[in-house]
Amino acid sequence: MNRANNRMDSNSARIPLSPYFDFMRKLCSRRNCQRFLTKLMLLALSSLTLPSMAQNLLEDVKIAGSVDMIHPFNFDSPSKNTLQVRSVELMAFGAIDQTFDGWIDFAGHYDEGQFHFELHEAYISSSKIFPGLEFKVGKYFLNLGRLNRFHQHDWVLSMAPKSHREFFVPGGEDSLGAEGVADTGIEASYILPTEHFYQITLGATNGQCYGHCETLGEKPPRPLMYLRPTTMFLGSPQGGLLIGATFLNREDAAKTETQLFGVDATYKKREGKTLKWLVQSEVQYQEQTPLTEERSQKLGGYIFTQYGQDQMYYGLRVDGFSHLNKKFSGTTQDQDDLDYGLTAQVEYQNSEFSKFRVSYIHEIDTTESLPDVKDRMVLLQWVYHLGAHPVHDF
Amino acid sequence: MISKLLKTFLIVWSGCALAAPLKVTTTLPDWADLVRQIGGSEVEAESLLSGDEDPHFLDASPYFIKRVMRSDLVLSTGLGLEVGWLPKVLARTGKKNLQPGGEGYFELGSVIDVLEKPTQKFDRSQGDVHGQGNPHFNISPCALLQAGKGLADKLSELRPEKKPFFQANFKSWSERLQKLKTDLQSEIQKKWPKDSPNFMEYHKEFVYFWTCYNLHSIGSIEALPGVPPSAPLLLQAAQKAKKEKVALAIASLQSSEKHVEKFQQLSGIPTVRVPTMVQTSGETNTIEKLQKFLINSILSAKDLMP
Structure with missing residues (x-):
């Protein structure tokens, strides 16, 4: 087995081998990515198959994979109505030593028709240095609002609300694939020593890439900074109401300053193994001040309610988004702008590790003096997890 | 002069700190009761759960984090029962000593004789199999005695000067529990002098209980642990129960009411839903009361027979 491993390493750029690796090669378009992926696969496979020594070496490394498959049936733009693997994630995490933990996460997704594997998260963290303190350094999803903290396959929603797409994935053309802000930096959380x-x-992160980025982009004049206080009310063993606020400040390389203020609330109530009630909501307000243009103000949010019974979950979401100071082209006259949406979804959880969801998404963009733009679709989604999926926060 | 004052202050402060009761946070209320019995006045025990929850399925909530942060010792069941939420709660406290491997963390599952430890390779196609063995030992007096001994040793390790106190408490508590077990066992003997009838359980959480009281179970209604049975599987379980002349099927309060009722309809065998954890309030708020309640439920089997 060791010999086989060495041979694979030395020839990793050509990857002959099994149909499994051929498949992964097709998924992966970049040569370096292929090499890394091969090594990661070997690590994952060896942890599953080697009984003794390799298992000991990987004793505290957990490997997990998640796949998110979707099939949209869009009534207004049916060209993308195909079954597709929206994302594949491969994660490895565990203790590095007595003080630090490590996390590596590669995600594959379609981008302009091609399936790419890319580094999603890679960070070192610790919660063993000072009571109440946790920190991480590296690339990670920023602790902003509610959705941005979780991987898309773990969302209770099948597609990002309009406000999330506008505020956290600007420039992303693909509304189905929009996930959030992941950047490289440092984040520290502290639980106050209060009752x-x-x-x-x-x-604080580099701020070079915000949301959807093809390339890293130019270095901004100052790092992206963010702050998020949270608290909990109505706490009980089976649930509670978690409330958070988000403040973000960023100046990009073109000297456009962005300030974002948000509030989010999550209420959960469990009964036995079922999450009986879930109410999740986020509201954000954003001000953007470009160097030469007028300041823009945007407000948006959503509220999602879900009721669970045994393995079935029924959810309803209302979205709203508005460009508050939109002007008629070439004038200073205000132009009303309101985008809204309604989503109804039914989810069946076969187990903790696989779920099937059907959503009906109805979005309408209204702008004064312009015809309404409709986007209506039925979205089928199937998410499954392999391996030791990590425990999530509340 | 200042250094003397400082030394005096430190001695008094550390003396006060040592004299303060040990703060123990437990996952299940059963363990909080156990800590109170063995730790006595030297401990303050608080349970994260109230007894109404399914300990497999909870969130790593700030509600838990804040409580755990105040602890000197965290006591859990282990064997994978709380694996879905407790590791995250412990990590979020930022306290190294409360995390697995730290001196302030103890799993009672590590000191008992574990049942149903898989001996063959398994995967998720076999349901929610606990790789380290069945973790539902909190309702078995036999396992509780082992857990109590382990706890007394752990408390003695944390407060060596109080070792005789903890060991004496354990001795008197274990004698009480053994006597209770003997009494309950003789009630069972009185009801079924020859041999106990067959029982069945919804989820495999009574295995230690059956073994300790020498009662006979033909298995679980769930075909795969943690997976609600489909209609054909439920029918199969009902047929098997009828064939084996099961006297009573028992289920925890957390198990699916719909499935338990359906089983009763299909098999005609009485079912009873009981607490499988000590409740922080109500009539089963101690280990001893829960034991009596469970045995009384079992003893009702003959009367319930259709």
């Missing part, structure tokens, strides 16, 4: 639960998260 009640209060947590403050502070972060």
